[in-house]
Amino acid sequence: MNNMMCPACGTATLVTETIFDQEIERCSSCAGSWFDEHELNQLISDQNPDVDQHDLREHLGSPVGTSQRHCHRCEIPLHTFQLLKNFPVEIDCCPSCDGVWIDHHEAEQVRHSIELHSALQRIHQKVTWKSWLFQLLLQVPVEYNVKAKSFPWMTVSLLVLNIVLFLPSLLAPELANWLYENFAVFVPVENSNQLLWSVVTCQFLHGGLMHLLGNMYFLWIIGDNIEDVLGPWRYLGLYLLTGLAGIGLEVIIALASGTQMSLVGASAAIAGLFGMYMIWFRHAKLSYLFVLYQARLNVFWFFAIWLGLNIFGLLTSDGNVAYWAHIGGFVAGLLVGLGLRRWVLDRQPLLRMLQTPAVPLKQ
Ligand SMILES: [Zn+2]
Ligand SMILES: [Zn+2]
Numbered sequence: 001m002n003n004m005m006c007p008a009c010g011t012a013t014l015v016t017e018t019i020f021d022q023e024i025e026r027c028s029s030c031a032g033s034w035f036d037e038h039e040l041n042q043l044i045s046d047q048n049p050d051v052d053q054h055d056l057r058e059h060l061g062s063p064v065g066t067s068q069r070h071c072h073r074c075e076i077p078l079h080t081f082q083l084l085k086n087f088p089v090e091i092d093c094c095p096s097c098d099g100v101w102i103d104h105h106e107a108e109q110v111r112h113s114i115e116l117h118s119a120l121q122r123i124h125q126k127v128t129w130k131s132w133l134f135q136l137l138l139q140v141p142v143e144y145n146v147k148a149k150s151f152p153w154m155t156v157s158l159l160v161l162n163i164v165l166f167l168p169s170l171l172a173p174e175l176a177n178w179l180y181e182n183f184a185v186f187v188p189v190e191n192s193n194q195l196l197w198s199v200v201t202c203q204f205l206h207g208g209l210m211h212l213l214g215n216m217y218f219l220w221i222i223g224d225n226i227e228d229v230l231g232p233w234r235y236l237g238l239y240l241l242t243g244l245a246g247i248g249l250e251v252i253i254a255l256a257s258g259t260q261m262s263l264v265g266a267s268a269a270i271a272g273l274f275g276m277y278m279i280w281f282r283h284a285k286l287s288y289l290f291v292l293y294q295a296r297l298n299v300f301w302f303f304a305i306w307l308g309l310n311i312f313g314l315l316t317s318d319g320n321v322a323y324w325a326h327i328g329g330f331v332a333g334l335l336v337g338l339g340l341r342r343w344v345l346d347r348q349p350l351l352r353m354l355q356t357p358a359v360p361l362k363q
Contacts, residue, residue, distance in 0.1 A: 004025070004072055005072055006027035006029065006030060006032065006072075007032075007034070007069040007070055007071065007072050007078065007092070007101050008027065008030050008032045008069055008101065008103060009027060009029050009030040009032075011029050011030075012027050012028050012029035012030075013028075014026060014027055014034055014072065015027075015028055019043070020043055020046055020047070021046075022039050022042060022043050023039070024039060024043075030103070030104060031104035032101060032102060032103045032104050033101075033102050033104075033107065034072070034099060034100070034101055034102075035099065035100045035102065036097070036098070036099050037056070037057075037093075037097075037098035037099060037100060040056060040100050040102075040110070041053065041054050041055060041056055043111075044056065044110070044111065044113065044114060047111055048114045048115070050114075054114060056100070056113070059083075059084055059085075059113065059114075059117050060081045060082065060083065060084075060093075061081060061082025061083065061084055061085045061086075061087070062081070062082055062085075063079055063080065063081050064080040064081060064082060064090055065079075065080050066078075066079055066080065067079065067080045067092045069092055069101060071094035071096065071097060071099060073094070073097055073099060074094055074096040074097050076094070076095070076096055078092035078093060078094055078095075078101060079092065079093055079094075079095050080092055080093075081093055083106070083109060083110065083113060084113060084116055084117050084120060085120070086120050086124055087109075087116060087120055089106055089109045090106075091106060091110065108349060108353065109353055112349055112350060112353060115350050116350065116353060116354075118147075119146040119147075119350060119354065122144060122145065122146060122147065123144050123145060123146070123283060123284065123285065123354075124144075125144055126296075127142070127287060127294045127295075127296060131287060131294065132294045135287055135289050135294055136289065136292070136294075138217075139289075140214065140217045140218075141221075141286040141287045141288060141302070142286070142287040143221040143222075143284065143285075143286055144284060144285040144286070144287075144296060145225060145281055145283075145284035145285070146225070146281075146284075146350060146351075146354070148224040148225055148227070148228040149228055150227075150228055152223060152224035152227045152228065153232060154223075154227050154232035154233075154235055154236055155219060155220065155223035155224050155227050155235075158219060158223070158236075158239070158266075159216055159219060159220060161204055162204055162206065162212065162215070162216060162219075162266060163212070163216065165179065165204050165205055165206075166205075166206050166209075166212050169206075169208075169209075170209075179205060180205065180262075180264070182194065182198075183197070183198055183201035183202060183204075183205060184198060184201075184202045184205060184262050184263060184264045185198045185199060185202045185247065185251060185262065185263040185264075186198075186261075186262050186263075187251055187254040187255055187259065187260065187261050187262075187263075188255070188258075188260065189255075195251075199244055199247050199248065199251065200240060200243075200244065202247065202263050202264045202265070203240070203243045203247065203264075203265065203266050203268065203269055204266065205264040205265070206264060206265055206266070207264050207265065211265060211267075215265065215266045215267055215270055216266075218270050218273075218274075219266065219270055219273070222270070222273045222274065222277050223235075223239075223270075223273055225277065225280075225281060225284075226273050226276055226277060226280075229280060229344050229347075229348060229351070230344075238272065238276070238336055239269045239272065239273065240269065241272070241332070241336075242268070242269055242271070242272020242273070242275070242276075242329045242332040242333045242336060243266070243268045243269030243272060243329060244268075245268070245272070245328050245329060245331075245332035246267075246268025246269070246271060246272065246322075246324075246325040246326065246327070246328035246329025246330075246332065247263060247268050247322075247325055247328075247329075248328065249324050249325065249327070249328030250263060250268070250322045250324040250325040250328065251263070253324050259319065261319065261322075263322055263325065265322065265325075267322065267325060267326055267329070268322070268325040268326060268328065268329035269329060270329070271325075271326045271327075271328075271329035271330040271333060272329040272330065272332050272333035272336070273333060274303055274306070274330055274333055275303075275329075275330045275331065275332065275333020275334035275335070275336065275337050276333045276334075276336055276337040276340075277299060277333075277337075278299050278300060278303050278333075278334065278337065279334065279337030279338055279341055280337060280341065280344050280345075280348075280351060281299060281351070282298070282299060282300060282355065283354040283355065284298075284299045285297060285298055285299065285302075286299060286302040288302060288305065303330075307327070307330065310323050310326045310327055310330075311323075311327070314327070
């Protein structure tokens, strides 16, 4: 019988436990676990339906050094490895028997190491001449973020609805006019009944093709992740709510200042999504084109610049763009994001891990 003293705390012996049909050894004092190498690979493979046979060694980052801990089977020092490249959580492996020691607090990262690996690959992608050309020609950013797990059918439905409602502007100007007259917001208010529904309906109409395309692109890249986190109906509810907050602010300010205006567009609701995105996906990057130089900006800086441009627009505006609606929607989204942050992170282990200080927010 080998010495079964815990390699980490040395105060308790390891006891055999069964988790997910695998027998492992666990310390009853520090809750760390010992895996024989094939056991850990099997466990990770079983937890990830997409993976047939995981090999942890293929993904391990560089060896960091020799650990203070000893293999309780071979009685030699363990070697310390980075769990994943660009992810500074470390685990201890025995160079002789290939066993792995995992501290209790590392267990979650190890269990999700496959997801983490692909997430980090996506987030750390470099800009390429293709991404540069894309942004130069279309003037929209490239997103570097985790992939949505489920198909974003509510986002797609919103896209389709917005596009279908824009078609009359191209094909049937009279119908487009009728939509605008009845479903846009107008200040001063001549028909107070219309105001009741138009604060919602105006969010699905657009004044021009570029206005529509810009909004729909952001809805597509940001909306899928937010929908993934919230589920389709909560997502729709908060999309409308933050949109309403932005439109409401714009209307109140126009009424108070006696400005004449009409209002259409999904911008306020999409600005609401920006606010939630900035809180829940703070590891994500969006590319930004500084004249000809494309940089990957952390979402915080990306939206800080976006907000700055909106405030600048507000101060120098000729009244064509509803800057207050953008700012109002964004602030509402930030508040929703902060209010639901705990709830979201409790349900999303991957996002929770990406928010640990362990993850370098490097450019
Ligand atoms: Zn222990
Ligand atoms: Zn060993």
